[in-house]
Amino acid sequence: MNYLAHIYLSGDSDEIILGNFIADYVKGNKYLNYPEQVAYGIRLHRSIDLFTDQHELVKESINILKPGYGRYAGIVTDVFFDHFLAANWNRYSEYTLRQFSKHAHAVFLSNFLLLPFRVKQFLPFLIQNKRLESYAQRDSMFQVLEIMSRRTSLPANSEWAMQILHQEYDQFEALFQSFFAELIEYVETDFRIIISRPGKIDTQIELHGK
DSSP states (O other): OOHHHHHHTTTTOHHHHHHHHHGGGSOGGGGGGSOHHHHHHHHHHHHHHHHHHHOHHHHHHHHHHHHHHGGGHHHHHHHHHHHHHHHTGGGTOSSOHHHHHHHHHHHHHHTGGGSOHHHHHHHHHHHHTTHHHHTTSTTHHHHHHHHHHHHSSOOSOHHHHHHHHHHTHHHHHHHHHHHHHHHHHHHHHHSOOOOOOSSOOOHHHHHHTO
C-alpha cells in the first residue's frame, strides 16, 4: 500500500501514524531506536506490506500491470489503490480527506526531528502539493507516476499505466474494495487498531449496487 492507505490504517494514534509513515526509510532493527508506539507503527507497516504482497487480489491487479512494469507492477498497484481509497473516502472515514490530511501533516511536522533524512527532504513537497488529497483525482495518478519514475527505478511508462487504468477502472476498483475490506479487518483484529469509519463496509453490496 502507498502513503494514504498506511496512514489510514494507523487508526487514531499519532505515534503509530508517524511510524507507519516513515517505515520504508527505517531499515532492519533500527526501529528499536524509536519510541515504543512509533516502533509499533513501523512493525505494523511491515506487516501490512507482507499481507498485501501475499494477497491473491493484489496479485491479480499486479498481473494486469506486468506487461508495462514487470517486477515494478506492485508499486503501480499501490498507487492505484491509494487513488481508490481517496476517491471513495467517505465510505472509509468519518472525517473528510482534507481534515485527515491536515492532521497527518501536523503529526509529521510536530515530529520533524524524528523523521529519517529522506523523509525530511520530500515532506515539504508532499504538504505543499496536497499529495494525499490529490490521490482522489484519477488524472493526478499520471503526475505521481511521473515523479516516481524520475526519482526511483520505476520505469517511465506513465502514459501506458493511465491507459490501462482507464480501460480497467471498474476491475481495479472491485479488486481494491474487496482486498481493502480484508486488510482493514486484519489490522483491526491482529493489531487492535481503532479506525474511525462510518459503519461496517459491505463490499459485495456496494459493488453490485453500483
